[in-house]
Amino acid sequence: MALFRKTFSKLSAGLAKTRAKLTGGIKAVLSIGRNVDDHLLEELEETLVAGDIGVTTAMQICGDLRQAYREKRIAKAEDVIPFLKSEIKSYWPAADRRIRMAQSGPTVILVAGVNGAGKTTSIAKLAYAFKGEGKKVCLAAADTFRAAAVEQLTIWSDRLGVDIIKHAAGSDPGAVVFDACDAAVARKADILLVDTAGRLHTQDNLMRELTKIRNVVAKKIPGAPHEVLLVLDATTGQNAINQARVFQQAVDVTGIFLAKLDGTAKGGIVVAIRKETNLPVKFIGIGEKLADVEPFDPDTFVEALFE
Numbered sequence: 001m002a003l004f005r006k007t008f009s010k011l012s013a014g015l016a017k018t019r020a021k022l023t024g025g026i027k028a029v030l031s032i033g034r035n036v037d038d039h040l041l042e043e044l045e046e047t048l049v050a051g052d053i054g055v056t057t058a059m060q061i062c063g064d065l066r067q068a069y070r071e072k073r074i075a076k077a078e079d080v081i082p083f084l085k086s087e088i089k090s091y092w093p094a095a096d097r098r099i100r101m102a103q104s105g106p107t108v109i110l111v112a113g114v115n116g117a118g119k120t121t122s123i124a125k126l127a128y129a130f131k132g133e134g135k136k137v138c139l140a141a142a143d144t145f146r147a148a149a150v151e152q153l154t155i156w157s158d159r160l161g162v163d164i165i166k167h168a169a170g171s172d173p174g175a176v177v178f179d180a181c182d183a184a185v186a187r188k189a190d191i192l193l194v195d196t197a198g199r200l201h202t203q204d205n206l207m208r209e210l211t212k213i214r215n216v217v218a219k220k221i222p223g224a225p226h227e228v229l230l231v232l233d234a235t236t237g238q239n240a241i242n243q244a245r246v247f248q249q250a251v252d253v254t255g256i257f258l259a260k261l262d263g264t265a266k267g268g269i270v271v272a273i274r275k276e277t278n279l280p281v282k283f284i285g286i287g288e289k290l291a292d293v294e295p296f297d298p299d300t301f302v303e304a305l306f307e
């Protein structure tokens, strides 16, 4: 995935708000000459919670820090940041975060998430990156709930020069993906990206619709969907965790696309997602432009956070 390039400077710029709040807060707590005592640990825990790392994780980090201090593995406040970096990095086991591709035929990527999370924009970013790698991309406009959703995806398909399969607004999304799968196979597409609704009359309806879309895709293309990416809006902080749980139950989510990291000081949510759900963050969105997407890499992320 050559085009899903990791550019440290862009990531670093995207994390500016989180770094100012979280890392800035940590550095303020660790001001020169302080001892690592209960008081400091308490302040540190508060700062971590405020940075959306999650209460449980903040407690774990500070507990481990206290232990390290008792065992004299750390002595002074200056040692705390290197400790935090390696501790946080250690939360992610080595894992394959790449898109799972079909052995042959189209790779189907279902994209889900609540309304406004950033699904359509993230689809455009992925389409752009795949196209840049020479892959043939098709889009399926399965968010038929809102007329504007189909229009928005159509605008992206025109701009990107990729095919779109759509029906009239209000039609059955199952029928859209049915046709989209046929079209993707017939046109020898490498990638089929499926946009889905973020809101229906009720959450139950939404989950049922997603399940139905998933089943149609599975019947049409063996092994599909190869990925179910859940788009989460990083600016919603801890609420993103609840969304992840709900979607995970309804459709087997295979990875998270964490959008809008650039627009929030709540970037610590990446750590909370890791600790509180078992879902890998595969991509992060760090801006509104097509190129503002990066594959998530924990080490690079932590380095950029504490830069």
Ligand SMILES: Nc1nc2c(ncn2[C@@H]2O[C@H](COP(=O)(O)OP(=O)(O)OP(=O)(O)O)[C@@H](O)[C@H]2O)c(=O)[nH]1
Residues within 6 Å of the ligand: 113, 114, 115, 116, 117, 118, 119, 120, 121, 122, 143, 149, 197, 198, 199, 231, 259, 260, 261, 262, 263, 284, 285, 286, 287, 288, 292
């Ligand atoms: N700053 C920033 N804005 C983003 C990012 N991703 C998406 N957005 C913006 O978030 C808003 C919502 O994005 P959409 O892609 O329309 O979200 P959606 O989930 O498709 O929304 P619905 O179709 O209404 O359910 C748009 O204004 C996007 O430009 C990101 O990574 N950074």
Ligand SMILES: [Mg+2]
Residues within 6 Å of the ligand: 119, 120, 121, 143, 149, 152, 195
């Ligand atoms: Mg949309």
